[in-house]
Structures are given as structure tokens and as C-alpha cells.
């Protein structure tokens with residue numbers, strides 16, 4: 386299996402300005418040194434509580450946010466230092482679908498204009514060819530070609546997310562970052578949109594990074610899952626391993642809150658204590674240690690390495 390995405394030592398520190406001269410007085414460490422890869426045709430789920438750096442990771446990979454440090458490879462090519470023109474060409478291969486289908490569509494544009502916009506930017510097409518392609522995209526996401534002249538307010542939340550997906554597919558991308566793409570939808574509609582993502586992946590040979598704060602959402606679609614906490618990956622592995630044999634105390638705590646239908650899977654009940662530390666003054670040792678019931682003295686002193694415990698299962702924890 387070939388690697389479509391590879392990320393090495395990725396960091397994104399946002400400067401914090403202050404004082405009379407508005408100088409940088411500190412940094413918020415949104416992403417603090419993450420390494421991972423996504424194979425061609427694979428779905429990597431990224432989970433973690435709000436503010437742990439999931440969106441920043443996704444957007445930095447797409448170069449919508451400039452990385453502070455680290456390397457990003459797409460299909461073997463280092464895209465960390467591309468110039469504007471090179472980035473423009475690269476972007477057609479990588480698309481972002483985000484949370485809120487209500488605010489991400491221009492209410493004054495017709496569905497046809499919304500979906501056709503990337504075709505104007507990226508493709509040299511005649512008007513007729515563009516219309517055909519828009520109709521094809523509408524059908525691909527389960528909408529009707531007759532919807533082409535309608536406006537976003539005429540659609541339900543699930544249908545609007547389908548429009549966003551059609552727009553993202555217009556440039557024939559290979560890689561999609563779906564950032565909380567179903568979080569704003571009702572549970573029954575969430576399932577429909579997740580099924581659509583799965584169908585499109587098979588039909589169009591897509592690769593996804595599927596970001597969610599909700600483990601039960603990523604479970605169904607992900608081949609592998611990465612668990613983030615305070616800007617770092619604390620565990621990553623095949624979905625079955627993460628659900629059936631979680632290793633990191635934080636992953637166990639997240640799983641405690643998720644109902645698991647299989648009675649054979651025994652879960653340690655771990656309740657999260659305390660608060661997430663500030664991403665401005667991150668702890669010297671393990672980022673999770675102030676909330677961990679199993680912490681030992683080394684956890685306060687030393688940041689644990691992210692190591693492969695068994696094939697494909699990585700964890701950053703001193704007690705494993």
C-alpha cells in the first residue's frame with residue numbers, strides 16, 4: 386500500500402501578542418510535533434476533545450494554515466515549501482469539507498454556481514461541459530440535476546452537506562479532510578452522510594482524514610484512528626485495536642463515554658478528572674499526566690515517546 390499523506394514532526398504554534406508594542410509574548414501550541422501517514426484509499430479518523438488541535442492538523446496538511454515546523458508529503462512530494470502557484474495546482478488534489486453546511490454556502494448563489502465555482506478556477510471548460518459536470522456531481526452525491534437552479538435555503542441540513550461534498554469533488558481530488566463533517570446533523574442524517582462518504586470513497590478511490598470529537602462517528606468509517614490530546618497524538622492504531630484494546634488512559638476515558646454494543650468487549654471505566662492544561666503553558670512531562678489516575682513520577686518529568694507497541698499500534702505513555 387502506498388502512502389498518500391505523510392506528516393513528519395508537524396508543529397503549529399500561534400503567536401500570542403501583547404504589551405505596548407504588540408510583540409509576540411508567547412505561543413499557543415495548537416499542534417506540537419505529530420507524525421503519521423495515511424495510505425492511499427484509507428480512512429484515518431482523528432479524535433480528541435475540543436481544542437486538542439484536530440482542525441489545525443487537518444488545515445495545516447492542506448496548507449490552509451502555514452506550519453511552524455515539520456514536513457508534509459503528498460504522494461511522495463514534499464509540499465511543505467510550495468510557492469503560491471504550486472500550491473494552487475496542488476490544492477485541486479486535496480479538499481476540505483467542514484462542519485457547518487449552513488454557514489459554508491453562499492445564500493445568494495444557486496447550487497449550480499456553488500458547485501461550478503471550482504470548475505471555473507481549476508478547469509478550462511465550456512459552459513455546456515460545466516453544466517454537465519455539475520449535474521453529474523449532483524447525482525453522485527444523491528441530489529437531482531433539477532436542483533441546479535435552487536438556493537441553499539431550500540435544502541435540509543443533510544442536503545446542504547451533500548452540496549458541500551459535491552463542491553469539494555468538483556476538482557477530482559484524491560484526498561479529503563472531513564472536519565466534523567457530520568457533527569451539525571441529526572443522528573439519522575449523520576449515518577446517511579457517512580454512508581455517502583463510504584460510497585464515494587469506493588467509487589472515486591478517495592483517501593480521507595476524518596476528524597471528529599465523537600469516537601462513535603469515526604468508528605464506522607475509519608480503518609485507523611489517531612487520538613489527539615493537547616496538540617499531540619497519544620495513541621494511533623487500527624480501529625479494532627483502538628476500540629477493543631485501547632492502551633492510553635486518555636483513549637480509555639474517551640471510550641468510557643461511548644456505548645459499545647459488543648458485550649465481549651470489557652471496558653475499564655475511566656472518568657476524566659481535572660481540566661485540560663492550557664496549550665500556552667503545556668506541561669514539561671506527559672501532556673495528560675495531571676488528569677491521569679495512573680501517573681507515576683516520570684510522567685511529570687518526561688514527555689513519553691510515541692512508540693509502536695505492536696504492529697501498527699502506537700502509544701505515548703510511560704506506564705504501557
Ligand SMILES: Nc1ncnc2c1ncn2[C@@H]1O[C@H](COP(=O)(O)OP(=O)(O)OP(=O)(O)O)[C@@H](O)[C@H]1O
Pocket residue numbers: 399413414415433434435436437438439440441442598664
Ligand atoms: N487562528 C488561530 N489563532 C490562535 N489560536 C488558534 C487559532 N486556531 C486555533 N487556535 C487554537 O489552537 C488550539 C487548537 O484548535 P483546533 O481548532 O485545532 O482544535 P480542535 O481539536 O479542532 O477543536 P474544535 O473541535 O473545537 O475545533 C485551540 O486552543 C484553539 O483555540
